[in-house]
Amino acid sequence: MSHVFKSRSLTIINDLSIEERKYFFTKVKELKQAIVSDDKAKMDEFRINDPDFGMYEVFLEDSTRTKESFRNAAKFHHAKVNELLTDHSSINKGESYSDTFNMLSGYHNSVFIIRSKVEGLCKHLSDSCGAYAERNHLPCKPAFINAGDGKHEHPTQELLDEFTILEDNNWSYENLHIAMVGDLFHGRTINSKANGLTIFKHVEVDLIAPKELEMQEAYLQKMKDNGFIIRQFASIDAYLSSSKIAKLWYFTRPQLERMGERILQKQDELREAITFKPEFLSRIPEGCKFYHPLPRHKMFPTIPTFLDNTPMNAWERQAINGMYVRIVLLGLIGGKIGSDFQPKEEDCNSYHDEEYIFQVPEEACNTKAKKYGEGVHPIQNGLVIDHICHGETPSEIRSHMGLISKVIKLDNDKGGEWVSESSDHQFKGIIFRPGNKEFSRKEMKRLAAVAPGCTLNIIKDGRVKSKYRTKMPPRIYNFDDLGCKNEQCISSAKMGEKVPAMFYRSTDNKYVCAYCGEAHSFKEIWGN
Ligand code: NCD
Numbered sequence: 001m002s003h004v005f006k007s008r009s010l011t012i013i014n015d016l017s018i019e020e021r022k023y024f025f026t027k028v029k030e031l032k033q034a035i036v037s038d039d040k041a042k043m044d045e046f047r048i049n050d051p052d053f054g055m056y057e058v059f060l061e062d063s064t065r066t067k068e069s070f071r072n073a074a075k076f077h078h079a080k081v082n083e084l085l086t087d088h089s090s091i092n093k094g095e096s097y098s099d100t101f102n103m104l105s106g107y108h109n110s111v112f113i114i115r116s117k118v119e120g121l122c123k124h125l126s127d128s129c130g131a132y133a134e135r136n137h138l139p140c141k142p143a144f145i146n147a148g149d150g151k152h153e154h155p156t157q158e159l160l161d162e163f164t165i166l167e168d169n170n171w172s173y174e175n176l177h178i179a180m181v182g183d184l185f186h187g188r189t190i191n192s193k194a195n196g197l198t199i200f201k202h203v204e205v206d207l208i209a210p211k212e213l214e215m216q217e218a219y220l221q222k223m224k225d226n227g228f229i230i231r232q233f234a235s236i237d238a239y240l241s242s243s244k245i246a247k248l249w250y251f252t253r254p255q256l257e258r259m260g261e262r263i264l265q266k267q268d269e270l271r272e273a274i275t276f277k278p279e280f281l282s283r284i285p286e287g288c289k290f291y292h293p294l295p296r297h298k299m300f301p302t303i304p305t306f307l308d309n310t311p312m313n314a315w316e317r318q319a320i321n322g323m324y325v326r327i328v329l330l331g332l333i334g335g336k337i338g339s340d341f342q343p344k345e346e347d348c349n350s351y352h353d354e355e356y357i358f359q360v361p362e363e364a365c366n367t368k369a370k371k372y373g374e375g376v377h378p379i380q381n382g383l384v385i386d387h388i389c390h391g392e393t394p395s396e397i398r399s400h401m402g403l404i405s406k407v408i409k410l411d412n413d414k415g416g417e418w419v420s421e422s423s424d425h426q427f428k429g430i431i432f433r434p435g436n437k438e439f440s441r442k443e444m445k446r447l448a449a450v451a452p453g454c455t456l457n458i459i460k461d462g463r464v465k466s467k468y469r470t471k472m473p474p475r476i477y478n479f480d481d482l483g484c485k486n487e488q489c490i491s492s493a494k495m496g497e498k499v500p501a502m503f504y505r506s507t508d509n510k511y512v513c514a515y516c517g518e519a520h521s522f523k524e525i526w527g528n
Contacts, residue, residue: 005332048077054109073326120515158192182252218519235273388429477502489516
């Protein structure tokens with residue numbers, strides 16, 4: 001039987017399917033029961049019990065709970081535990097992340113736990129170290145666990161949050177109504193909830209944050225795509241004045257270390273909006289539970305300490321569950337448990353390709369040369385790219401035509417650009433280039449990626465010889481001049497790691513970076 005979890009990386013929560021997560025939680029429940037009742041024989045069923053199973057911790061950002069619960073989880077397995085002291089490593093001498101981690105994989109380590117400001121680092125390392133393991137005939141391909149990357153994701157925190165919520169939801173996957181309070185913009189544990197909470201059939205999310213700390217647009221869109229019902233409020237006070245208050249509240253701390261000067265100056269005011277106060281107690285429903293990934297600030301906690309000794313306190317159990325969750329995760333990656341799980345076909349995260357370049361049949365082409373009413377003359381031989389940025393303003397169209405010329409390498413040729421009004425009274429751009437340029441499939445792909453919705457007319461002897469229409473490609477990758485605009489992303493040119501950028505089209509026609517999840521318009525991904 002194949003083992004689907006062995007040596008698997010967890011870089012974002014969606015690396016595990018819903019069925020896999022549900023299976024995972026049954027295992028955590030079993031383990032927790034065994035530990036709580038000190039059932040040694042049952043605990044041993046989970047133990048890797050192998051001093052050669054190596055776990056490496058690399059924390060390039062501060063951590064207490066995540067780091068220590070992983071370390072204790074590894075000790076439970078009697079595994080080899082290492083830590084890279086990054087202050088004294090060659091990363092500081094300008095070595096690339098893949099060179100550093102390739103080397104550490106070579107020292108027979110099975111799993112890396114990495115926390116970093118660099119978004120998408122684990123996804124990149126999982127690919128590059130996999131290739132390294134293969135060419136050096138290492139016994140196993142190392143797994144990479146994202147223990148929090150910048151303001152991107154924190155998938156193991158998501159697993160322990162979901163587990164704790166399930167304990168309070170009577171283990172029901174039907175309905176969830178949850179309020180999320182705090183720094184929803186920088187909080188990576190919040191981002192992981194956009195796909196994480198899909199384990200529940202019907203999800204209502206109340207987002208409570210002042211404007212400056214509102215959830216990132218891309219994750220809000222993801223929640224909507226996932227069918228969540230969303231309401232937004234600027235403060236706890238405003239929320240409590242609404243109807244239908246959630247019983248489960250998830251708090252996140254203001255992430256001061258990620259805020260710019262402008263927001264930092266307003267920190268007291270922002271904190272005020274997201275801090276729970278004694279006078280709110282009479283306005284919340286009975287049986288409320290509060291969660292928090294922690295830490296909370298000793299002077300300005302948004303969940304004040306007067307709540308510690310109340311039944312609302314679920315954050316302490318949540319932190320304790322962190323170790324159980326991580327024991328099970330290591331057990332699955334090490335192949336000790338999980339061999340009884342068989343995925344259903346439809347759970348596999350498969351990627352469906354779709355065509356986006358269409359040749360217009362010859363008989364449908366107007367075989368006469370195109371006639372343009374205003375100012376421009378038909379060309380005898382060459383190309384006409386039409387319908388560029390249909391519906392945008394003339395200045396937007398003009399500036400984008402400059403980029404198209406550069407990307408398609410037409411900027412050294414004769415010819416010109418024109419903005420015209422089409423029959424529906426909207427503006428569109430047209431690029432003319434006399435000459436004999438042919439388009440390869442790769443160039444057609446570039447054209448579709450930089451000018452989706454355009455048509456390309458190849459003109460020969462005054463007639464349209466061939467014509468193509470383009471749509472937005474489902475994926476854009478494999479071009480050297482692409483780059484993610486998020487400077488904290490591993491695939492940003494500024495990072496200097498030479499990781500080729502890759503983007504997926506989202507339901508709202510944005511291009512989402514495969515590494516850091518940042519959404520871009522099709523115009524913003526060029527110019528690496
Ligand atoms: C969180 C983190 O680091 O993202 N904490 C954690 O892992 N327990 C939340 C935070 O830092 O506020």
